[in-house]
Amino acid sequence: MARRTLLKTTLSAAMLAMVLFSACAPDPSLQLISPNMVILGEGEVFVPPTPTPRPRIAVLTDEEIYAGLPDTIAPLMPGDSAAGEALTVPHGCTGCHQLDNSLVEIAPTWFEIADTAVGRARQTGEAGPALYLYTSITDPDSFVVSGYNSGEMPQTFSDDMDAQDLAHLLTYLLSLRAEAAVQEQ
Ligand code: HEC
Secondary structure: OHHHHHHHHHHHHHHHHHHHHHHHOOOHHHHOOOOOOOOOOOOOEEEOOOOOOOOOHHHOOHHHHHOOOOOOOHHHOOOOHHHHHHHOOOOOHHHHOOOOOOOOOOOOOOOOHHHHHHHHHHHHOOOOHHHHHHHHHHOHHHEEEOOOOOOOOOOOHHHHOOHHHHHHHHHHHHHOOHHHHHHHO
């Protein structure tokens, strides 16, 4: 009888210890290194992952798309999309940004970037997608896309390109949208 009680006591103590130990174990989710962890400097805004369903630029008016663009650029919109596309090669954009979803390790994809920009503008409080793209190009560190670090995209484009070039480039990026991609397939 005494042995049984001892066994029971030992078992209960062991179970209690297990419960206590498991309660002390660290939350496993806290040990994961989030892919969204980015180091931000002062004045830099974190851009969270794109929401689902993605907003579409096709539902916006030109006024909504161009909202908030600086006075130097707004009167030049829309520019020439083909001229904008041509600028992406000498300026090295396409060395980092891909038109499809491959190689997103280096830089965010330009696949349907116009649609993406609608969501990003809403998330960051920019007046519209064109302004979001403009700011991302001329002052890349003001928004840092989820999964990337600040300082990776060159900071020199506002000096390298005049207003006309930027208007062409924005027009090109705003043309990379869902319907165009669907028609091409
Ligand atoms: C050396 C690589 C590199 C080059 C060259 C580069 N970018 Fe980027 N770009 C990045 C990275 C990395 C990010 C994400 C970090 C950030 O938000 O600053 C980014 C972000 C962007 C964004 C925001 C994308 C989004 O999904 O919100 C736009 C727009 C953009 N770049 C346009 C351009 C244009 C236009 C050029 C050429 C004139 C260019 N980039 C050249 C690396 C590059």
